[in-house]
Amino acid sequence: MNIPTKIIEKVALSVGAVGVASVEHIQSLWSGYGELVRLHLDGGVRPSVIVKYILLPNATSQTANHPRGWNTSRSHQRKLDSYQVEVNWYRHYANHCHAPVPKCLLVEQHDNEILLVLEDLSVAGYSQVHKSIEQHSLLACLHWLAQFHAQFMVGVGSIAPGQTADCDSHGLWQTGTYWHLATRPDELAVLEDQTLKSAAEHLDTILSQNKYQTLVHGDAKLANFCFTPEGNAVAAVDFQYVGGGCGMKDVCLFLSSVLDFSESVANNEAKVEACLDGYFSALKQALLEYHPQIDGNDVEQQWRPLYCVAWADFQRFMKGWCPDHWKINTYTESLSQEALQSLGVSINK
Structure with missing residues (x-):
């Protein structure tokens, strides 16, 4: 899945950037429900932001494939609920959470589309991910x-x-x-x-x-x-x-x-x-x-x-x-x- 160009342009405008220098794919979302990317920006105060773009399929869509075969209407509804919960978290809690989390810069919902624009933690100093730790x-x-x-x-x-x-x-x-x-x-x-x-x-x-x-x-x-x-x-x-x-x-x-x-x-x-x-x-x-x-x-x-x-x-x-x-x-x-x-x-x- 590629995030539509109009969405990328909207994100750049929302955070005060002049434009987008490049789009870095981070990962596809579980069961193919969307994409997580890093936008490298031109101009503005933020060199980059994280965008979580969710395009929810309907319950019968063949795109809603579960990696372990749990393709049920209940599984689909749980995913829908989980994305709504995440939207609610970023709307009401994230910017007040004292333990470090990405700050929410923009949330939009339209029908089956969800757009989350978040602080890039790598810019905030949290640049590493590990498969094993000391x-x-x-x-x-x-x-x-x-x-x-x-x-x-x-x-x-x-x-x-x-x-x-x-x-x-x-x-x-x-x-x-x-x-x-x-x-x-x-x-x-x-x-x-x-x-x-x-x-x-x-x-x-x-x-x-x-x-x-x-x-x-x-x-x-x-x-x-x-x-x-x-x-x-x-x-x-x-x-x-x-x-x-x-x-x-x-x-x-x-x-x-x-x-x-x-x-x-x-x-x-x-x-x-x-x-x-x-x-x-x-x-x-x-x-x-x-x-x-x-x-x-x-x-x-x-x-x-x-x-x-x-x-x-x-x-x-x-x-x-x-x-x-x-x-x-x-x-x-x-x-x-x-x-x-x-x-x-x-x-x-």
């Missing part, structure tokens, strides 16, 4: 998550269990993450792990009714973080699945993208404990800044045991969606069993 960069991502979760934390008794402030009024997912149970009935239906299948609703309830809820990024994998050249600071992108939830969902998804599963379970457990220590230390410090009335120690006491529950919830999705995926392994199975045993579920081996 420990200091890993901790930088966890600190980003901690700051994000702390800013949008909801205190005890301020809302009903399972809700997060303003998700409905500003159009975010009521429950964030792309694997949320209510949005994945097809994957649950084909799940062969009957023990995990029978516990799915219980796992979801424990996470959604914990007394501390926040906004979760919802897809906090390594590929969605941009790093400074030194690797000691990060910004995050891709907010299609941002919404309410327990912060452990983001932490487990992130660690699933950086852990070396070829190592022993014991080694990974030790690494994860150190990561959780770093995350909760940063979270408590950030809570003092954003919500000093919330007891950070109590948040850790409530959330830390939910790390394995969040992973079991993710494992429920993965084993239905792609049973041979590399994220299903000895370590993740042990975490799922730990979560199920904490619920009093008998594990059939």
